[in-house]
Amino acid sequence: MSRTDISEAAYLVASLLFILGLKRLSSPRTARSGNMMAALGMALALGGTFILPEMGNFGAIILAIVLGSIPGWSLAKSVKMTAMPQMVSLFNGMGGACAMFISLGEWLREDQYGDHPHMLSLTGELALVFPMLMGIVLGAISFSGSLIAFGKLQGLVSEKSLRWPLQRQINLLVVLGILGTAVASVCAESVFSQAALTWIIVLVVLALILGVLQVLPIGGADMPVVISVLNSCTGLAAAVTGFAMQNMSMIIAGTLVGAAGSLLTVLMCKAMNRSLAKVIFGSFGGAAKGQAAAGQADKTQREIAASECAIMMGYARKVIIVPGYGLAVAQAQHLVHELDELLEKRGVEVKYAIHPVAGRMPGHMNVLLAEADVPYPKLLDMEEINPEFEQADVALIIGANDVVNPAARTDPGSPIFGMPILNADKAKNIVVIKRGRGTGFAGIENDLFFNAKTRMLFGDAKKALQELTTEVKAL
């Protein structure tokens, strides 16, 4: 068996491990082992690459791997669970950048083209060049797009949906520019001619700009969907790069992620009841703002003191907690668990209502609460918990907003109309812990806060919960 055969065998097994890993990742009991399998596959593929013929620079390879692994490892270990979405986005961007650099490297590798550096002279070489150009463009888009998504979630870039005049026309122009430069670079006399190199650089810049332009206008609430789209974009970039390098494991792994990522995007959109087209081309929380603000003038929010709220919950039979991103930001998940235990000791039934998109990504809230040792069976999905709100004495909403906004049921003009929501408004009493009077993540006014049954407990989730637990203890 030649060395190439051994590499190919390693790639084959690695590809199988990726498929099995992905399969296992989609079921709670096997998920962790699935991730391990995929990691093992990656190690195998890497090992297989090392023994390919004509390889050199091993010292540099190992150095670069170490240089990338150390920050990767420490970031992944140290990141707070609340910052998980932007971390995924950042890693995704790194993958995109990697694909972009590889495609550039392939483009410049002289031995690719044999004695014919005139690309259009041979169609077979066009088949080689096309995936490289795709790899450059897709990689660059997901690199810059992911960084913007990261910046938005991290608060470095405005979370709001940024708009500017002639947005679509400008985007279209950039897309046409990308197509034009791609064609121009292929038509150049030779790959290594000054003209071809210039065109390629312009191509990279335009693709980077497109990534920025596409993500900037999208509001913070839609970021999970954007990250998912960019995730499959990087997958596709990996796949086309695999085409260019004729590397089967790259094609398989990249395509798997591209396809699975696309499906995941669709599933997420379904959970949020948003159409993908609206996320990418629409404006979330932009248009309806004016009308909502107009109707708000004559309404008041009623405040409640922590002590009174503690009495209300301490003597209730059933309390449903609706955790939202505000809870996560305040790092208050442990306090919620403490409050929950105190109430349970007093014989109050406590449950958690988890909206599919609570937190910033589907499933994010489950991760956060699991981190705080909240027993898994107490976390109920929307469909399971919604009928129970009517029997609940108190619905305690902590830093959640859009997922309990009744406008989603009643107001066809609202940007979130049609989104399935938690029926918190059906509870006998509603307490909302909220930092201030402003609108939520998506910038949409919430009628629930003006409901006669609703009391507002203003303050940072952590401080409010500390007060609450102290008061409940004192009861």
Next chain:
Amino acid sequence: MSAALAMIYIFILAIFTGVEVISRVPTVLHTPLMSGANAIHGIVLIGGVIVLGKAGDNAVLFTLGFIAVIFGALNVVGGFVVTDRMLEMFKAKAPARDKDAK
């Protein structure tokens, strides 16, 4: 069958496989699954390794490959570790309820 054609076959089959294997994922796993998939596309790392490994003493290729490998390694290591951290929490308390049974 030409190599290009074989690659296209694989590409198409992989699309169906990718959609099929995750079609029944419960909502709670969306985030970890996205993160896991994110780590898997870190396979670009090996592309970077190949570029760097075959760069010889061509400075441009060497630089491109070197940067690509750093980014790729970040993606792979960070991706898998972060996913594992998320799933670790599920595993400790999850066995009581089987969410994908429905």
